Amino acid sequence: xxxxxxxxxxxxxxxxxxxxxxxxxxxxxxxxxxxxxxxxxxxxxxxxxxxxxxxxxxxxxxxxxxxxxxxxxxxxxxxxxxxxxxxxxxxxxxxxxxxxxxxxxxxxxxxxxxxxxxxxxxxxxxxxxxxxxxxxxxxxxxxxxxxxxxxxxxxxxxxxxxxxxxxxxxxxxxxxxxxxxxxxxxxxxxxxxxxxxxxxxxxxxxxxxxxxxxxxxxxxxxxxxxxxxxxxxxxxxxxxxxxxxxxxxxxxxxxxx
Amino acid sequence: xxxxxxxxxxxxxxxxxxxxxxxxxxxxxxxxxxxxxxxxxxxxxxxxxxxxxxxxxxxxxxxxxxxxxxxxxxxxxxxxxxxxxxxxxxxxxxxxxxxxxxxxxxxxxxxxxxxxxxxxxxxxxxxxxxxxxxxxxxxxxxxxxxxxxxxxxxxxxxxxxxxxxxxxxxxxxxxxxxxxxxxxxxxxxxxxxxxxxxxxxxxxxxxxxxxxxxxxxxxxxxxxxxxxxxxxxxxxxxxxxxxxxxxxxxxxxxxxxxxxxxxxxxxxxxxxxxxxxxxxxxxxxxxxxxxxxxxxxxxxxxxxxxxxxxxxxxxxxxxxxxxxxxxxxx
Numbered sequence: 001x002x003x004x005x006x007x008x009x010x011x012x013x014x015x016x017x018x019x020x021x022x023x024x025x026x027x028x029x030x031x032x033x034x035x036x037x038x039x040x041x042x043x044x045x046x047x048x049x050x051x052x053x054x055x056x057x058x059x060x061x062x063x064x065x066x067x068x069x070x071x072x073x074x075x076x077x078x079x080x081x082x083x084x085x086x087x088x089x090x091x092x093x094x095x096x097x098x099x100x101x102x103x104x105x106x107x108x109x110x111x112x113x114x115x116x117x118x119x120x121x122x123x124x125x126x127x128x129x130x131x132x133x134x135x136x137x138x139x140x141x142x143x144x145x146x147x148x149x150x151x152x153x154x155x156x157x158x159x160x161x162x163x164x165x166x167x168x169x170x171x172x173x174x175x176x177x178x179x180x181x182x183x184x185x186x187x188x189x190x191x192x193x194x195x196x197x198x199x200x201x202x203x204x205x206x207x208x209x210x211x212x213x214x215x216x217x218x219x220x221x222x223x224x225x226x227x228x229x230x231x232x233x234x235x236x237x238x239x240x241x242x243x244x245x246x247x248x249x250x251x252x253x254x255x256x257x
Numbered sequence: 258x259x260x261x262x263x264x265x266x267x268x269x270x271x272x273x274x275x276x277x278x279x280x281x282x283x284x285x286x287x288x289x290x291x292x293x294x295x296x297x298x299x300x301x302x303x304x305x306x307x308x309x310x311x312x313x314x315x316x317x318x319x320x321x322x323x324x325x326x327x328x329x330x331x332x333x334x335x336x337x338x339x340x341x342x343x344x345x346x347x348x349x350x351x352x353x354x355x356x357x358x359x360x361x362x363x364x365x366x367x368x369x370x371x372x373x374x375x376x377x378x379x380x381x382x383x384x385x386x387x388x389x390x391x392x393x394x395x396x397x398x399x400x401x402x403x404x405x406x407x408x409x410x411x412x413x414x415x416x417x418x419x420x421x422x423x424x425x426x427x428x429x430x431x432x433x434x435x436x437x438x439x440x441x442x443x444x445x446x447x448x449x450x451x452x453x454x455x456x457x458x459x460x461x462x463x464x465x466x467x468x469x470x471x472x473x474x475x476x477x478x479x480x481x482x483x484x485x486x487x488x489x490x491x492x493x494x495x496x497x498x499x500x501x502x503x504x505x506x507x508x509x510x511x512x513x514x515x516x517x518x519x520x521x522x523x524x525x526x527x528x529x530x531x532x533x534x535x536x537x538x539x540x541x542x543x544x545x546x547x548x549x550x551x552x553x554x555x556x557x558x559x560x561x562x563x564x565x566x567x568x569x570x571x572x573x574x575x576x577x578x579x580x581x582x583x584x585x586x587x
Contacts, residue, residue, distance in 0.1 A: 072436060081437050092380070128342060133333035137360045140382040141382070163385075175385070179384070254503075
């Protein structure tokens with residue numbers, strides 16, 4: 001039965017989790033990716049393997065909600081804990097299926113900024129965020145990139161202020177030219193809809209909008225000229241069970257508000 | 258009892274950290290060396306350069322906000338619980354502190370290069386980005402001498418001194434840590450030129466650490482000072498001892514956010530506390546013992562397989578004749 005009462009962040013998490021297939025190796029960054037993988041592991045992807053920058057390698061859901069990528073919960077009954085060296089080395093060896101990241105700004109080629117906004121070379125104009133963390137390494141070498149970020153015209157921009165994490169850079173062929181082993185962006189899930197990338201042009205397009213949203217609303221919340229799939233459709237709402245499982249994972253609303 | 262590196266926090270910092278030093282700043286989102294951070298601030302160390310991969314709970318933000326740091330080489334700095342590194346943001350804007358950005362694995366590789374004693378390492382990431390363009394101090398392109406392929410190289414990072422927090426240490430300076438081993442601490446610490454200052458939750462006898470050498474992340478010859486500092490990573494977590502204090506990180510973050518409020522936090526929680534014990538006493542006084550009790554971890558995740566490091570003494574071969582058979586004889 002479809003849930004009738006849910007937040008957009010909850011739908012975003014449930015929808016995003018569906019992009020993860022069972023048995024895949026998923027490298028999850030800090031923030032929402034951690035709650036999405038926690039949800040995937042207790043629902044449709046029980047054989048998923050979780051990697052984090054903190055060095056956790058585990059094939060079972062953690063016993064509690066992980067707040068950080070080196071959260072002690074990620075290591076209780078984990079499969080291995082070799083530190084950042086081993087999980088990130090697996091990226092460089094090409095063994096990670098899904099690079100799962102967030103960010104502060106994204107452009108139409110899926111390039112992500114998590115460093116800051118403004119002009120970096122004029123420090124007084126630049127507002128720092130956290131920095132790359134592992135997002136750059138994940139998106140360079142993971143087989144495909146899954147991104148999750150709240151919809152906001154300040155976040156979906158024509159050009160990122162600082163290119164921290166490569167998408168398709170300036171278009172077709174750019175990643176290959178630089179010798180990147182990963183395939184680049186595949187799906188972006190926001191609080192309003194789901195985006196994919198055109199195989200020829202490498203440009204982001206709208207594939208789905210959430211119930212209650214519309215193509216027009218999404219266009220209004222995106223600063224670049226958003227392409228729309230001819231097959232654009234409304235996203236299936238979450239089921240009551242999905243929402244109840246999700247809330248049991250994050251009972252205090254740390255991630256979901 | 259010849260070697261004894263146990264000393265007070267005050268003595269360790271005044272003896273081994275000098276103005277202008279490059280400091281490896283330990284931990285990640287957990288195991289942040291907060292007791293050491295506070296003491297460096299108390300002693301008003303200046304013009305430090307910090308190197309680390311990623312750091313949370315605003316420890317480095319406080320150090321910058323207090324005016325101790327002129328250069329930061331890092332992949333990620335946050336007080337995640339207020340969603341920004343506010344003091345660092347201001348320090349960059351006012352040009353008080355320079356930032357040198359790389360990715361996490363570039364930072365780890367830079368520390369590993371320092372650990373290995375080689376000048377650089379190639380990495381796959383950073384290529385095609387603004388980090389490579391804007392941080393030529395740490396990142397450059399290099400040609401693989403075997404394939405001719407162009408790739409990113411990251412310069413080795415070696416600290417003068419490393420500051421880390423661990424669960425257990427002995428007076429000699431053997432440092433035991435478990436879980437993730439603080440992500441990059443073993444490389445950052447081992448690469449330090451002068452050595453390592455460690456704060457530990459517990460101090461044990463050397464026979465305890467020596468009975469389990471797999472858990473040692475820093476062996477005694479690298480260690481300069483050992484400080485007994487329970488709660489030494491608070492408000493970050495220390496695996497098996499306490500969890501992340503989200504409420505305190507948020508509280509501290511509200512001070513970090515406001516440049517005029519931050520000195521009040523430093524006055525009360527750092528300059529106003531003689532040492533880390535005084536900081537914890539202040540915490541109990543202000544937020545109650547219940548605030549600390551809430552951080553008690555869910556325990557019982559102990560190894561179920563009892564290992565034995567047993568060895569075989571070759572003396573048993575004494576007097577045993579060579580093995581032979583008819584083929585060897587022929």
